[in-house]
Amino acid sequence: MPAFRVLNDDQDFFVAAISQARVTIFNEGQIVDYGGTIEKYSPEAIKIAGTLLYEGLYEFRAYIVRRKISIREGLSNLKISLSNT
Numbered sequence: 001m002p003a004f005r006v007l008n009d010d011q012d013f014f015v016a017a018i019s020q021a022r023v024t025i026f027n028e029g030q031i032v033d034y035g036g037t038i039e040k041y042s043p044e045a046i047k048i049a050g051t052l053l054y055e056g057l058y059e060f061r062a063y064i065v066r067r068k069i070s071i072r073e074g075l076s077n078l079k080i081s082l083s084n085t
Helices: 009-020 073-079
Strands: 004-007 022-027 031-038 038-041 046-049 050-055 057-061
Touching: 004 009, 009 057, 022 038, 022 046, 031 046
Parallel strands: none
Antiparallel strands: 004 057, 022 031, 022 057, 038 046, 046 050
16 A cells, blocks of 8 residues: 655645655545646645645645655756746
8 A cells, every 4th residue: 555645734745746746635535536746836726637726625645656856857847836827
C-alpha cells in the first residue's frame, strides 16, 4: 500500500508541487477525483489536472514516491500563481 500525506498548509502544498507528487482529492473520506500533480496553488485554491479546487471543500492527499529531483528541475516545473488561470 502506498504511503500518503494529507496536505494541510502552504508548506505541504509547496513540497507536493515541487516534488511533483500525485495528489488525490477526497470529500468526506470518499475519492472525488484521482487528480494528478499540482499545476498551481494559492491559499484559497489548487489547480490539479486542469481543475481548480477550493482548499476548504476537499482533503488533498499526496502519494509519496521516493525519487531524487534537483531543485532546478523542480522550480522549472512549478507555477505558484493562479493569476494565469
